[in-house]
Amino acid sequence: MRAFHRYVHRFLFTITSAAVILFLAFGLFLFYDRSTRINSDTLRDELGFINVLIRSVHDHARLGNRESLEAMNKAAEEARRALPPRFFDSGTETFLHQLADSPSEEELRAAVTELGGIARRISASYYENREQSRLVFIGFGLSMMVLVGILLALALRFHLEHTRYVGRGAKLLESLERILNFESENIDFSPRWLEEEELLRQVEGIAAAHRSNRELAEHRVYGTLEAFIPRMREILSHSVPCDRLAVAFVDTAGHVIAESASSVLPVTHLEPGFIEELKDTSLGSILTSRKTRIINDLPRHYEEIHQSESTKLILEEGIRASITVPIEIQEIMAETTRAFVSLMERKDNETSLHIIRMSRYSYILARELAKSDSSITPMMLREILWFAPLHDIGKIGIPDRVLQKNGPLDGRERSLIEDHVNIGLSVIHSMNSGVNRIIDLELLNTAENIIASHHERFDGTGYPRGLAGKDIPVSGRIVALADVFDALTSKRPYKEAFSIDKSMGIIEAGLGSHFDPDVYAAFLKALPEIRLVYDRYKEI
Template sequence: MLSLLSVWLGILAILLPYSRHQVRLETQAINAAIVSILSAPADIEISTVATAVLSILESTQVDRDVASALLSATNRDELRTVLRDRARIVSTNSSTALEHRLIEAAVLIAVAAAMMIFLITRIVSLSEAFRKLLDQLHVVFGAFDRSATKRSSILQEENKETWKETREIMHRSNAILHELDFDNELLSILQRQVDLEATLRILFPMLGPYLPCERLAVAFVDQFGEVVAETAVTTAHEPKIGPGYSMQISKTSLQTVFRECRVRIIGDLEQYYNETGSETTGLILEEGFRSSLTIPLIFGQRCIGFLFLNAHAKNAYQGFHIPVAERFGASLAGPMYHHYLVQLLLAESSKTFVKAMEHRDNETGDHINRMSLYSAAVARRLVGRPGYDEYLGPRERRELLWYSPLHDIGKVGIPDVVLLKPGPLDKEERRIVETHVEIGLQIIGSLDESLSRYLPRHPFGTALDIVGGHHERWDGSGYPFGKRETEIPVSARIVAAADILDALTTKRPYKEAWSFDKAYSHMAGLAGTHLDPAVFAALVECRTEIESIAREP
């Protein structure tokens, strides 16, 4: 009986490490299969991927149910799910089997000890020789018991190490899958959105689990070496650095990021500002942010712009955030550059139209530039006001700046004899001039319709609002449609006020320039009849900025 117990304990001592080895092999095979799924090219058929996975698992004697589930999978997510389920089963079964074997070993040791005690009690009544034998047996079995206990302890320690390694492998595999899910969600967002503002608004809350982000902004580097702010999203307020803000990259510390194409972390913006006096850093501090992470956008092996992430807390960004930031930037660079190029194309198209107008009208390029800047200043003042804020987002304000110079584009269709007449126009001539609105709508509408076939939205919607509405009046007495009050697009109401102000304060062949005091006094009488009263109020509020624009050469 004792011999049988000894043999059984020996078998357990052999099987325990063998079982552990088998678990390790199967876990490694499952992880290798997951990696093969992740690295397989997207165009390979799912059945081919499943067959490759089975060949990897062949050495583990995978059961029929797992093989069948793999072969019937219709996509890669299902393949990964089958493998993760199998890994959990292997882990659970192995732990259970190990516990059972350890329990069996403990029970057998206890049985052996009980049998020895029974024999000892029987032998005590015999001779002294048996007592000596008993002492020897105590020594032998005591050593055996200590040896078995030590062996069990060693097995437990080895098993802990094995499962520690297994957990680490599974953790890394799950992290990879988690990152891939993030990348897929990111790609899906980029494919659905039509402009940068919409993209950033959706990405902003999504970044939270991966990177601290209470302000998200994007800027591009143009052909003149200017870093031009495109748009920004923050947690609570209007960004200090709005669309169109620009600065020569050579005058900023971004030139290092631009040249090295590496993520930059500034843990303490206050200290950085004290050391550098950076204008943009000062504006970010005014918004309440104390740390930043800058991601270069790399496209075609060169830096095309930057993503800026900011947090209210100091030292919010650490070294372990850099790999996540690099992956995020790599995913966004191409789609964002596409959005930027589309917007740049539209802006350049607008400039081309303006150049054409300068050759046909008495309007100068300076007038067109000033009134567009006036319009942008008024729009900024109206942000946050009910009835205006929803029409003056970052994209709408940028398009207002771009397209306000097109307000009189239809004048290219007015005969020179009327358009360039030095004296006052008669009734018929004025009627002809007023047709420039319909002509402008036809020109811009045709272009908008053509481009909308290739773009996800109508690109010249704001331009059409401006062209068609800048001669409408608040009281409904304007043309061509007789619209009144809020029927007139907000952009058209703003451009109408800016156009009148610059026309009054600029010298023309038929008049001298008015002072700003005289112009504002005259326009105050137009508020509520010709002009939107709230737009005129905003024009008054930003008078200092407007006069500064007017003084610029």
């Protein structure tokens, strides 16, 4: 394509130069031709008058009659009228008047001599004019040549600049090629012409898009969402204006849970942990269609199409347009949890609703505590929500006759039950090492803490390690309270469901001995939300 442009340019350059030269040469010819022709025409006419006058003088001298006198005077009158006065001197003027009367032979001879003088003057004037025309012609010709020279020089300069422009453009493209081949990072090019500026802008655009793609490709796929999301937003913002990037998960019970978010906006209203029923959002159709949704006018979408709490919160943050992309993740943990819950439903008296409630309670407590405890990160919040359901995973290794026994347990049976913690730990360890082989990450630390310490007591009398106070991981202290609270408020084969108030009384009695008072304080603060979960996931 570039070669083609070069040929077109050269062709146009040659044609234009040739046309200009031909045009000027033709003009010059016309000018010369015309100026000389005017001179010779005038000469012919002027000499014609003189010729007629001389002939009439001769005729009159020979004939001497009235007709020849009139013809001579008529010719004299015409000559006087037609010839420029510069050819006459004062003598000539007088002599022409004298011709009107009957002139003597001598006077006629003098008139002829005088007319010969006029003819000589006319002829001299003609040559003078011709000389002037030639000078003008040479002058004009020279200036035309100078003009053509200037035009050629300009055209040549333009030609060279164009060639250099093409060369510089090629260099720019070369540096783009280097960037695309990962050989360089920068475009070292300072534009001189507007076209180059435009070309540079386009090349920089391509390079930026390429850098984004490259950064995306090189970014570690495995990592925590908390680390990944802000980086991803940064990379995306190279090519798309992106003020907020967030991930929400849809759980097995049909909830949308807002997860890690990265935002450049000063306030965040839709925070990680925000839960909304999938059916109340407009995300369901995206999940079904598996198509990306773009909303260009979010306020209008909210007013006219669909009102959801999450959209309202995002609008309050200042977001005005959104792109939503459905991502299907084969979530090992979600699958495992689901399998575990159905297993436990058959094996123990725990129901899937117990699992949902106690994990939500745990999550609410953790979120409340996180307000004053920065060690509870959003990642830990998510892990508590995900992994709290696994707290009793070790019960799969406990014989049914012990697990399902109605009535008091003897010491051996009790220690068998207590062993569910160690069994659970070995399950999670083997899972953790399996996961580690793939992703090199301590993904299940929180799960491990929850399983290991949900039977520890705040005064150190719990099992299996007898940890006390804040030595018990916070996730364990949270799950312990949430698990017991749900057991108290639920119906079990050996007891009725206690009211919330009664259950809270029992827990209060165990503060400092069984439960962490700080966790209970968080419980009190979050009580309205706890009640919402309690009401929503009641056993029917």
